Amino acid sequence: MELPFRKIVKTEKETESIALQFAEMLKLTGDKLNIVSLNGNLGSGKTTIVKYIASYFKITNVTSPSFSIVNEYSGTKKIYHFDFYRLKKIEELYDIGFEDYLNDTESIILIEWGNLFEEILPEERIEINIEIINETERKIEIKNKR
Numbered sequence: 608m609e610l611p612f613r614k615i616v617k618t619e620k621e622t623e624s625i626a627l628q629f630a631e632m633l634k635l636t637g638d639k640l641n642i643v644s645l646n647g648n649l650g651s652g653k654t655t656i657v658k659y660i661a662s663y664f665k666i667t668n669v670t671s672p673s674f675s676i677v678n679e680y681s682g683t684k685k686i687y688h689f690d691f692y693r694l695k696k697i698e699e700l701y702d703i704g705f706e707d708y709l710n711d712t713e714s715i716i717l718i719e720w721g722n723l724f725e726e727i728l729p730e731e732r733i734e735i736n737i738e739i740i741n742e743t744e745r746k747i748e749i750k751n752k753r
Contacts, residue, residue, distance in 0.1 A: 608632045610733070611750040617743055622652060625747055626659030629735075633660070633715055634684070641712060642729055644721025644752070647737030652745055653719045656735065660717065661686055671719070676703060685714040692720040700727055 608628045616622050633641070645653040658669045665682035672678040672690045676699070680686045687708050694700065708716060709729060721728055731753055738746040 608749070611748065613746070613748045615740065615744055615746050619655070622655060622745065622747070623659045625749075626656045627663050629656075629749060630660045630663030634663075641714065642709065642716045642718070642732040643735060644718045644725075644728060644732055645735045645737070646720065646722040647745075648739055651737040651739050653735075653737060656737070656747075657688055657717050657719070660715075661688075664715075676700075677708070685711070687711070687714055687716045689716070689718040690720060691718060691723045694724065697724050697727055700724065 608631070612625075614621075614625065616625065633643075645656060647653055654669070654671045661667075661669045661680055661682065664684040664686065666680040666686060669680065669688065670678060672688055673693055676689060676694070678688045680688065689708075691700075705727060708714075718728070721734070731751075734748075734750055734752045736748045738748075740746055
């Protein structure tokens, strides 16, 4: 997969294919770009994409961390799965040691709703933006953010 990437998907199978290709790219880039911000409205498919990325790394127990802020998964790669949606202020991220997670270059960090607190994210990251077109179609854009 080459970035920037843009595609309109009409089925979950197409979404899965994109997520698996993206996971393969993450595997190949190693620790160069391990921080991914997933942005889109409620119900756009952010957690679904996280599930497919995690499945590539042999992780099957993915759940939304809406209330816990972060879930940690171990498979062939460690994944930290954040959800910023319910955060009220950036200090909540400092309280859980968010910067320590960012320093773990051996892991992949997937952040749903990362656009809500962009100021805490590193400048160098990948952004996945998902736009709902209608009930079955989504526009998925993946790009390097620098």
